[in-house]
Amino acid sequence: MKxxxxxxxxxxxxxxxxxxxxxxxxxxxxxxxxxxxVASGTNDHQMQLAKNKPGKPLYWVAPMNxxxxxxxxxxxxxxxxxxxxxxxxxxxxxxRIASAVENNLGVRTAIVxxxxxxxxxxxxxxxxxxxxxxxxxxxxxxxxxxxxxxxAAGDPVTKGQLLFKIYSxxxxxxxxxxxxxxxxxxxxxxxxxxxxxxxxxxTKKDIKVLMVTRQVKxxxxxxxxxxxxxxxxxxxxxxxxxxxxxxxxxxxxxxxWVIAEVYERQSNLLKIGQSAQARFSSLPGNAVVGxxxxxxxxLNIKTRTVRVRLxxxxxxxxxKPGMYANVTINAGAGKTVIAIPKEALIQLGDSNRVVLSLGxxxxxxxxxxxxxxxxDWVQISQGLKPGDRVVTSAQFLLDSESxxxxxxxxxxxxxxxxxxxxxSRH
Numbered sequence: 001m002k003x004x005x006x007x008x009x010x011x012x013x014x015x016x017x018x019x020x021x022x023x024x025x026x027x028x029x030x031x032x033x034x035x036x037x038v039a040s041g042t043n044d045h046q047m048q049l050a051k052n053k054p055g056k057p058l059y060w061v062a063p064m065n066x067x068x069x070x071x072x073x074x075x076x077x078x079x080x081x082x083x084x085x086x087x088x089x090x091x092x093x094x095x096r097i098a099s100a101v102e103n104n105l106g107v108r109t110a111i112v113x114x115x116x117x118x119x120x121x122x123x124x125x126x127x128x129x130x131x132x133x134x135x136x137x138x139x140x141x142x143x144x145x146x147x148x149x150x151x152a153a154g155d156p157v158t159k160g161q162l163l164f165k166i167y168s169x170x171x172x173x174x175x176x177x178x179x180x181x182x183x184x185x186x187x188x189x190x191x192x193x194x195x196x197x198x199x200x201x202x203t204k205k206d207i208k209v210l211m212v213t214r215q216v217k218x219x220x221x222x223x224x225x226x227x228x229x230x231x232x233x234x235x236x237x238x239x240x241x242x243x244x245x246x247x248x249x250x251x252x253x254x255x256x257w258v259i260a261e262v263y264e265r266q267s268n269l270l271k272i273g274q275s276a277q278a279r280f281s282s283l284p285g286n287a288v289v290g291x292x293x294x295x296x297x298x299l300n301i302k303t304r305t306v307r308v309r310l311x312x313x314x315x316x317x318x319x320k321p322g323m324y325a326n327v328t329i330n331a332g333a334g335k336t337v338i339a340i341p342k343e344a345l346i347q348l349g350d351s352n353r354v355v356l357s358l359g360x361x362x363x364x365x366x367x368x369x370x371x372x373x374x375x376d377w378v379q380i381s382q383g384l385k386p387g388d389r390v391v392t393s394a395q396f397l398l399d400s401e402s403x404x405x406x407x408x409x410x411x412x413x414x415x416x417x418x419x420x421x422x423x424s425r426h
Contacts, residue, residue, distance in 0.1 A: 057084035058084075059071060059084075060072065060073055060074065060082035060083060060084050061082060061083055062076035062077065062078070062080065062082060062083075070082055094358065094362055094363070094364040095362070095363055095364070096360075096361050096362050096363075099361060106393055107391060107393060108391070108392050108393040109357045109389045109390060109391050109392060110340065110341050110344060110389070110390055110392050111387065111388070111389055112338060112339075112340055112380070112384045112385065112386055112387065112388040112389070112390060113338070113339070113386050113387075114336050114337065114338055114339070114386055115336060115337075115339050115377070116333065116334050116335065116336050116337075117334045117335075117337055117339050117372055117373070117374060117377045117378075117379050118330065118332065118333060118334045118374055119269060119330075119331040119332035119333070119334045119372055119374070120328055120329065120330060120331060120374035120375060121262055121266050121269060121270070121328070121329040121331050122326075122327070122328050122329075122374075122375065123260045123261055123262055123263075123327050123329070124260065124261070124324065124325065124326055124327060125258040125259050125260030125261070125278070125310065125324075125325045125327050126258065126259060126322060126323065126324055126325065127256050127257070127258055127319050127320060127321050127322060127323040127325060128256070128257050128258075128259060128321050128322075129231065129251040129252075129253065129256060129257070129321050130251075130252070130253075130254075130255045130256055130257050130311065131257070133226070133228070133251060133252035133254065133255065134231065134249060134250070134251050134252075135225055135226060135249065135250050135252075136232075136246050136248075136249045137163060137222065137224075137225075137246070137247045137248050137249070137250070138244055138245060138246050138247060139166055139168075139201060139222075139241050139243065139244075139245055139247060140199065140200050140201040140243055140244075141166070141168045141170045141171055141200045141201060141243055142168060142170065142240070142241065142242050142243060143166045143167050143168030143169070143170070143171070143240070143241065144166065144167045144168075144238060144239070144240055144241075145164050145165075145166060145235050145236070145237060145238060145239045145240075145241060145247070146164065146165040146166065146167050146219050146237070146238075147162070147164060147165045147219065147237075148163075148164045148235070148236065148237045149161070149162050149163055149164060150163060150164075150230050150233060150248065151233075152230070152233060153230050153231055153232055153233050154229055154230060155229065155230045155233075156228075156229050156230075157224045157227065157228060157229065157230060157250060158224065158227045159224055159225065159226050159227045160223050160224060161223060161224045162221055162222075162223055162224075163222050163223060163224055163247075163248065164221075164222055164235075164247065165219035165220060165221050165222065166201070166219065166220050166222065166241070167218055167219050167220075168200070168220070170200060171197075171200050171201070171202070171220055172216055172217075172218060174193065174196050174197050174200055175197065175210060175216040175217065176216055177189075177193050177196070178190065178193035178194060178196070178197060178207075178210065179210070179214055179216070181193045182211065182214075194207060197210075201220065201222070202220060203223075206220065206221070222247075224250060225250070226250060226252050227252060228250045228251045228252040228253060229250070229251060229253070230248055230249065230250060231249045231250065231251045232246070232248060232249040233247075233248045234246055234247055234248060235247050235248070251321075253314050253317050253319070253320075253321075254313070254314060255311055255312065255313055255314055256311075256312055256314045256319050256321070257293070257309050257310065257311055257312075258278055258290070258309075258310040258311075258312060258325050258327060259307055259308075259309055259310075260307070260308050260310060260325075260327045260329075261300070261303065261305040261306070261307060261308075262305060262306050262307075262308055262329075263304065263305055264299060264304045264305065264306065266331075267295075267299075267306040269331040269332065270292065270295050270306070270308055270329070270331065271292065271331075272292050272293065272294065272295060273291055273292060274291060274292045274329055274330055274331060275289065275290075275291055275329075275330045276289070276290050276291060276292060276310050276327060276328065276329045276330065277289055277290075277327070277328045277330075278290065278310070278312060278325040278326065278327050278328075279325065279326045280319070280323055280324070280325055280326075281324065282318070282323065283318060288312050288313075288319065289312070290310050290311055290312035290313070291310065291311060292308060292309075292310055292329065293309045293310060293311040294308070294309040295307075295308050295309075296308065296309070308329070310327065310329075328375065334372065337371065337372075337379045337380075337381075338379065338380045338381075338384060338385070338386060339377045339378060339379050339380060340354065340377070340378055340380055340384065340390050341376065341377065341378075341390075341392050342373060342374075342375070342376055342377060342378050343392050343393070344378075344390045344391060344392045345368075345370065345378050346365075351367065352367065352368050352369065352370050353365050353366065353367050353368065354366060354368055354383075354384065354390045354391070355390065355391040356384075356388060356389070356390060356391075357389040357390065357391055359389075363391065366383055366384070367383055368380050368382060368383030368384055369381045369382035369383060
């Protein structure tokens with residue numbers, strides 16, 4: 001029984017050893033096959049470059065480690081022949097794609113050139129009534145509100161429309177005094193009586209009617225001084241009011257304000273009178289033209305922005321208070337600089353890159369420094385020169401492919417270095 005148990009464990013141990021050996025052998029064969037394939041591909045590629053690019057080599061590199069350079073032919077740490085590098089060899093990060101693939105990707109390019117880049121500030125804002133056109137209706141004597149013709153904020157009104165009437169014993173008494181002065185033909189008292197009626201809120205038109213009819217009005221009408229809509233309504237039918245009590249407010253929407261926020265770093269570009277455009281989701285495809293009317297003197301500490309007031313003519317009354325606006329302020333004519341189309345720029349965090357078209361299906365990402373930009377163009381202060389050609393479509397795919405290629409190249413170099421170190425230790 002003990003012999004059978006011992007024999008069983010021996011077979012288990014032998015099986016485990018065989019499995020481990022098989023796994024190790026498979027991994028070793030895979031490494032050799034990959035190394036052979038990469039080395040062969042690298043040699044073939046470099047040999048092809050050597051055939052196509054005759055001339056004196058710049059230096060020699062190890063096929064598996066481009067960082068291993070020598071000034072003359074020789075062997076790499078792995079025992080492989082060094083490969084010559086010529087002036088026109090493919091640079092690191094450069095990729096090559098076939099013309100058919102280029103067409104399928106829809107690759108488009110644009111020439112880098114010098115041109116004027118207008119200075120534009122792009123921000124957002126919201127519509128609010130033009131407060132300069134806001135009128136508040138008050139009463140000049142105590143009394144009761146009668147015949148209220150508006151019922152809620154938002155009601156539209158037209159100029160000259162009856163808003164409400166007020167019954168005031170003081171007004172009734174003042175009318176009687178005025179009529180008595182007229183009857184007695186006392187010009188001095190008549191003049192004083194007329195001025196008292198004006199002070200209590202009667203219009204010149206109503207006073208003229210009183211002179212003609214000689215009939216006292218119990219309820220004095222109050223009319224809308226302008227067209228617009230009611231923004232505030234403070235009273236109801238029968239409300240008792242005192243002199244100076246605001247009854248309602250009327251806003252005229254012939255012009256409206258857009259209050260926008262501009263970042264602190266751009267606030268020095270703002271000037272009163274600059275033209276501006278606003279776009280609204282309710283008016284797709286249409287830009288409303290206005291101008292900068294006022295720059296607020298304070299900076300918002302939390303948002304680090306400066307408020308700016310823009311004024312727009314409200315044609316057809318389509319702009320309504322509270323609407324959200326995308327605003328572009330034209331802050332200057334700019335100057336002639338090296339520029340590229342904005343769609344050519346690849347922005348990744350703090351990095352700015354473009355994909356340079358080298359011709360013959362070759363592309364290479366390059367890092368650039370940018371300056372001013374507007375909706376269409378970006379100034380390039382470093383990294384490109386006039387005449388260069390940059391990719392304006394499919395550049396993200398090309399940039400990703402180049403990054404992947406560079407990453408794999410670095411991985412291969414690190415593996416080669418590690419392998420070389422291992423060989424030297426052995």
